[in-house]
Amino acid sequence: MSIDDERDLRERLDGALEAITPSPAPVAATLRRGRTIRTRRRIGVAAGLAAAVGIALAAPSLVHQFARQAPEVPTKPIVTAYPPGRHSPRGLIGWGAINGKRWQISMDASISVPGSQCLDVVQTNGQNPGSSCAPPVNLNQDPSPAVLLLVGGNDGVSYQYGVVQTDVARVVIALSDDSTLTLRPYRLDGQRWVAFAVPTSLAIASATAYSNRSELGYAIPHGDEFVTWLRPGEHGLPRATYVIGSGVANGVSWSVILHAGPWGYCFSTGTCSPPLPRTATNGSFIGSTSGGGWTIVGEASPSVAYVVGTLSDGSTIRVRAVDVGGPKLWAWVIPKGLSLRRVVFYSAYGHQIAVQSGAEYPPRG
Helix, strand or coil: CCHHHHHHHHHHHHHHHHCCCCCCCCHHHHHHHHHHHHHHHHHHHHHHHHHHHHHHHHHHHHHHHHHHHCCCCCCCCCEECCCCCCCCCCEEEEEECCCEEEEEEEECCCCCCCCCCEEEEEEEECCEEEEEEECCCCCCHCCCCCCEEEEECCCCCEEEEEEECCCCEEEEEEEEECEEECCCCCCCCCEEEEEEEEEECEEEEEEEEEEECCCCECCCCECCECEEEEEEEECCCCCCEEEEEEEEECCCCEEEEEEEECCCEECCEEEEEECCCCCCCCEEEEEEEEEEEEEEEECCCCCEEEEEEECCCCCCCECCCCCCCCCEEHHHEEEECCCCCEEEECCCCCCCEEEEEEHHHCCCC
């Protein structure tokens, strides 16, 4: 190629390159896009901070709201009962604790009541909330596997003790909160003793006596009083309430209400007894003092409809005989200052069924 040809080629290349106009670099667009991204990030951070501040401010109220909504769980009392140990003091028949507050029941030799055994309740703080004296229990004349008696107490606790038959290995006390106490008999002075204590706010559901092999019987208390022991599988009386009698004596209103159930019979006069046989006889059943005089509850044969009593001043008292699921019961109050001379039992047709002397219903006056 000659020099002229090279010059001509260069000129044509220069002309072609000059015809091409290069586009400017995207610096401005890139800067604008960067500002947009930074703005969006700042808005997101600000929104996040605002949300965090809102949560922090709302947290206390939320905590209080959750606390108000959370149900309160009642504290379950911790109740224990144990027999005396090898080194226990003489006379102790049982001890335990309620929520760490210790109690013990002991034979009290310092109290002398002819024909009775006296027991004392003592707490570790030195208080003596109750004592009880009663004739010794003769289990040879009582078929019950155990006899449980109330000592008392005025500190919100019910204290009980009892004696058990020779074949009883343990007595299990069931409480209303589904907890149980297992009482192991302790031998002292020729008898086998058990003792326990529960808060009065915690009901006693039942007591069940066991031998080493099987169940011997169970008892349902009326309140905290054990009256009747039932054989395994036996249901006892159905629960029912009867008004046996009511009236006014010496200006004082009186009434006798019977609460029947698997425990037997418990009266509003404060007396309890095992169930009466269906073939009840005519006569006095229980008696107690009242504000207006002497309260008498009697039993009647099934054919008796009402009972009439003649008093020492010539006045009479007439009451109906109430069917309590087999036997019949009646009640009246002999006013103070008067005595009962005669009692007559009548059928529904007014026929005399039986006549008794008032002397059979002591005390009089």
